[in-house]
Amino acid sequence: MNSFLLTFLLSALTATALFAQPENLMPVPSEIKPGQDRFLLTSDFSCSISGTDQSRVLPAVSRLLKRLSKMTTLTFDPDTVLTPVQTPSLQISFQRAGKLTPGESESYQLNITRNSISLSAETDLGILHGLETLYQLTERSSAGFFFRSVSISDSPRFPWRGLMLDVCRHFFTAETVKRQIDAMSLVKLNVLHLHLSEDQGFRIESKTYPKLHELGSNGQYFTQDEMRDLIRYADLRGIRVMPEFDMPGHTTAWMAGYPELGSVPGPVKPEKRYGIFGSTMNPAKPETYTFLDTFLTEMSGLFPDEYFHIGGDENNGEQWDANPDIQKFKTENNLATNHDLQAYFNGKILDILTRNGKKMMGWDEIYQPSLPRNIVIHSWRGRDYMENSARDGYRSVLSNGYYIDLFYPAEKHYLNDPVPAASTLTDTEKARILGGEATMWAELVDEETLDMRIWPRTAAIAERLWSPGSVTDPDEMYRRLPEITRRLEETGLNPVTNRDKMLRRLAGTDQIQALKTLLNAVEPIEGYKRHSTKPGYTTFSPFSRGVDCALSDAPDVIKARLLIRNYKKTGSAAALAELTGLADAWISTGPKIKKLAESSPAVRELVPLAGSVSRLGVLFKSRLKAFASGKTTGETKAKETEIASLSKPVAELEPVIARLFDELKNHPAKK
């Protein structure tokens, strides 16, 4: 009943949310002028393309037609649709093929009238974005599927809009990565950053040093053929693929095949546990650089992107301190600290990459004034690293605040602006901030949960990086999130389906409604808290518990918050009734989960949680009643203590209903 309610309520709130509309676009375009007419989508839909190199646009039109076919159940055979006619329904024109490089033109103009659609752009990349906008604009009515007439002129705020995917802690198949590329394309992201080496795995075939993937991957890696195919797949969607090889730390998996690279003697195996293990390359041996020269030259040939990420994070220096040769090397080369030594190492890598025509990028640890200004600093520890880099003449990309592996709600990421209105940087410095990347570290995620951990939250980040800085209303973002989730699902992602599947397995039955009610009211504990649980996660942990089925934006609590705000604005009796319904569902979850746990052992750990949610439901219902009758004060001290106590995490899950009590404090004048 809850997902039913969610859709129903959100549509009740907005009167328009049920079907896509210009105001449902994500990301929001820079300029949009709605019209009054409708373009009706019929089976005689036709399309013309004018532009020299159509190698990206033609398949993009085919993909759009396929999705429209599936949605409308009309047959759109590309051969038929593209057969020349006098006045094509959709006229596409562009000047030239875009280069996949930051700053390339990605803008487009889309104009929909009653009788025709025109989409124009300088580059084919703009056309790709315009086609995705068009897809998001599809609406339904009793008369059929249609596009509302509209005039859109759109271009991105930042040139670097990325998703970093860690394929090392858990591996993801090429097909799964392609799905992420499809989703990125839907929300106009343009950089897929693949984190390819780690303590837990080395994930790309090397022909020059085959023991890297043979002994470092447990058999799970991309072949070079697969990677070329992935890169081509991304290119066709206007998305760059940037490789990362994390060095000199986080390198246990390299040493499995080549222990001589290490600062301490081997042998080692890829790690199964998580954390910082200290495994570090030996920067004092010339052989290390010979190895890296050959290897990085090989990889520079495989990955056509001009940027090359060398990681560089979390080298704790322990292995360097313990190795007398390395200490001696430091002294001989006047390298006072390990940071200096790492800068020396980075300089050597930079030479190799430069020789291969690459621009070097690294996590903010590589920021060191001795390095030239054409490297890119990737800020993860704090936005001050980014801002300092910008002042110091370096370009940078922000990931601090976009760590989607840490279970924070979409709102937190959404409000994290790389260049906020209050920024004290000069315009020149601001221009050095290229954009941002959502980072999906993969300790606590696997094939099954990946889609729902990345999406839809990354759509909110995509909007932050594409749309004007003035687009900042989280409620408005949350209103559109279910709509983009449906689009994601239509595009092939599984944020909804996999969750249902997991709930059925957890419950051992198709009767998952009680479990869904519970898990829609709670959120996984945030930050690194799940990492510090006992006995601790490994690469073999099953990510199939209640916490793995919970979302970082508890859907029913988000829904309740929107309902309360609506009620406060409009006094809507329907909103109040729905809120009461939600409270009743929460109240009922305790006994239901207890019953389910009798036959579903994996549900047992959720029984105390369900008890808390039940009791919070009772308190919420009573607070709601008081509020509706005009009582605007808060809770008693005793109640507040009880609420705080009920909100304590259980089984790595936090009941977040308490957040709603604050919303019920200041009753506006009753209408």
Place this chain on the structure above:
Amino acid sequence: MNSFLLTFLLSALTATALFAQPENLMPVPSEIKPGQDRFLLTSDFSCSISGTDQSRVLPAVSRLLKRLSKMTTLTFDPDTVLTPVQTPSLQISFQRAGKLTPGESESYQLNITRNSISLSAETDLGILHGLETLYQLTERSSAGFFFRSVSISDSPRFPWRGLMLDVCRHFFTAETVKRQIDAMSLVKLNVLHLHLSEDQGFRIESKTYPKLHELGSNGQYFTQDEMRDLIRYADLRGIRVMPEFDMPGHTTAWMAGYPELGSVPGPVKPEKRYGIFGSTMNPAKPETYTFLDTFLTEMSGLFPDEYFHIGGDENNGEQWDANPDIQKFKTENNLATNHDLQAYFNGKILDILTRNGKKMMGWDEIYQPSLPRNIVIHSWRGRDYMENSARDGYRSVLSNGYYIDLFYPAEKHYLNDPVPAASTLTDTEKARILGGEATMWAELVDEETLDMRIWPRTAAIAERLWSPGSVTDPDEMYRRLPEITRRLEETGLNPVTNRDKMLRRLAGTDQIQALKTLLNAVEPIEGYKRHSTKPGYTTFSPFSRGVDCALSDAPDVIKARLLIRNYKKTGSAAALAELTGLADAWISTGPKIKKLAESSPAVRELVPLAGSVSRLGVLFKSRLKAFASGKTTGETKAKETEIASLSKPVAELEPVIARLFDELKNHPAKK
């Protein structure tokens, strides 16, 4: 509410169906003796393996552990589980690695006691089957996950238990094919027959004739690397991969790259429409055999299986008749009919295959007494072809009656025994019948619907081919089908999730319950009826309509039938109440679908269907009431006419509620 009801009801009916039990196994083992104890599955589970070549068993144990981990949420790291201990929980022992050839030993013995599990077999293939049985035996209780103590001695009835997958009319990715292999392994099928060439597509990379896949596939084909990987994947699961290249007919896609192979001049493109197109290789040119010699030699090297399928079906002879050279060739070689000419062609192919160490197989058109007795006849047009072949000394495999693309209910396939009790064949002749293959022709199925079109019905066929011939009760099969569906989902298949996703897209909202109620009461029209609709399907048709979300076993009608039979046996008031609830749901579907269609254009075609279901619901409820009050007669003539009229197909869907009326005719003595 309906899937909830389904589970609830089936469990109410059997009191045990909710969780897996020995009596829920599919296929049913040949011998099973249940015990009284339980083996509790805990995190200190351990395993020992004794057997020389563990290359199949080790990964199989890992796969089992992964699924058990996911289900139980306990961590089973294979390294830990396989660490030697004094008394391992699971002791596996086998003699030797099995050969993937029909007739190889696949039997196993599984013995579960309170404290230990032993699994033994002659070959590792038996162990693989035993591990899947063990997985299916997992149960849940308040005390945790457990296996009921049991003693099983199991072996297959037929050595050839296959699934044929047409990857030509629609292409399926390697990942999708691997999913089918996983499912086959779950239900003990052992042959994946890949139909690799057709009028609509040529789906394997050829290094000797690259234009075959380059011009014949629209870019959708398996590379040889992918195919080797697939074959290895299947081998690890004890499954043979047999290729089929359909010749001399059904060959349009070959001619796209090599028109000189054809009996009429080119150029041609791969077909988009379906049917028999007459495109046929030219059997009169020596160059044809030179080409096929090179190509089939290449493919014989790629596919290690000893059997090689040459198709041979549906050559209508039109192109041969129209070609004077071919007519002349027939005369010169004393070939009276086109059938004789095809036998000549087959003889040439047989020579090539024999030289490559292959045994030839083909559809029953190739049956021709001039061919040697070591070929295998694949019966599709009728079981008489199989029986005649058997009498004539040929071995054969049955697919007639297993055409799962034709939307027949599981029961029809289930009752189709290759060697029924009443068979008039001698024992020697019977032994020539190797088994059967479910055939998934792919005109009306795509990536999204494949899993739900193949499964769970193919599990019923798998049971027919594995279990003793005495296991024949369809109700008992239908009782277990939801359970095996849950296992299939846990194993990675999407028969449930994809359907929900499709329903959300069709409805344009998450509120899919009304649509589900309607589509759970109807079935796609059967046989070739969907092929004759206007304007006709093509490879670009969207398979996203109501009919594509409907199942060949309407779940609520099956459920109602089981409930009625239960009610007739037990007089259960609960069963009666549930039946009334179903009737009420059917009654309500008319107005609900009408409302939904106002905003969901793709639903409009279902409105009249929902009207029929509504009215059938009214009639069913009234009949049910009469029946419950002891009236055992049938309907009036007028009512019967109305029911027949309401049961007419709409939008390629048949309301099958009428089938239940017959069940309500003979009321047993009231208790």
